[in-house]
Amino acid sequence: MNSLIKSSGIPSIRTLMEDFWNSENLLERAFRRDLLPAVNIKENEGNFEIEVAAPGFQKQDFKVDIQNDVLNISAETKDESTEEKDNYTRREFSYSSFNRSFSLPKNVKEENVQARYENGVLKLKLEKAEKELPQKKNIAIE
Numbered sequence: 311m312n313s314l315i316k317s318s319g320i321p322s323i324r325t326l327m328e329d330f331w332n333s334e335n336l337l338e339r340a341f342r343r344d345l346l347p348a349v350n351i352k353e354n355e356g357n358f359e360i361e362v363a364a365p366g367f368q369k370q371d372f373k374v375d376i377q378n379d380v381l382n383i384s385a386e387t388k389d390e391s392t393e394e395k396d397n398y399t400r401r402e403f404s405y406s407s408f409n410r411s412f413s414l415p416k417n418v419k420e421e422n423v424q425a426r427y428e429n430g431v432l433k434l435k436l437e438k439a440e441k442e443l444p445q446k447k448n449i450a451i452e
Contacts, residue, residue: 346408358418358436365430366406372432376420383432384409 350361364372364385371385386407393400414420414436422437 346410349410351412356438358438360412360434360436362410362432362434363430364408364427364432367427367430369427372425372427374423374425374432374434376414376423379414379416381412381414381423381434381436382409383411383434385432 348363350359352359352361360381362383367385367387371387373382373384375382384407387405389402389404391402417439419437419439424435426433
């Protein structure tokens with residue numbers, strides 16, 4: 311899962327060691343990265359803009375939702391063609407899908423997310439709240 315929250319970008323020693331000793335995980339992540347669409351995230355004063363490069367899909371192929379402060383973007387498309395000539399039948403199948411998830415900062419207004427798909431790019435605009443919503447709340451004991 312990716313995050314919209316800024317980080318140093320430097321992996322921890324623990325993460326590096328886990329990747330080194332768990333080569334299966336490392337290979338899986340490298341392979342999946344090639345199959346995932348490229349994503350650009352831009353933070354503006356009042357919103358976040360996300361662009362997902364996903365050519366070959368239609369608007370109805372996408373599913374975008376937010377659950378537990380996580381933005382999920384997925385798409386799936388299937389195509390099947392059959393050609394019958396003389397003594398043979400040729401059938402071709404095509405299937406493509408992806409799923410990307412992003413942790414959202416607490417100041418995103420989840421009810422004001424806008425999305426549109428044009429020219430092979432899914433564009434999302436996530437509006438920020440005027441002030442960051444509290445992450446911790448103290449409960450008074452009576």
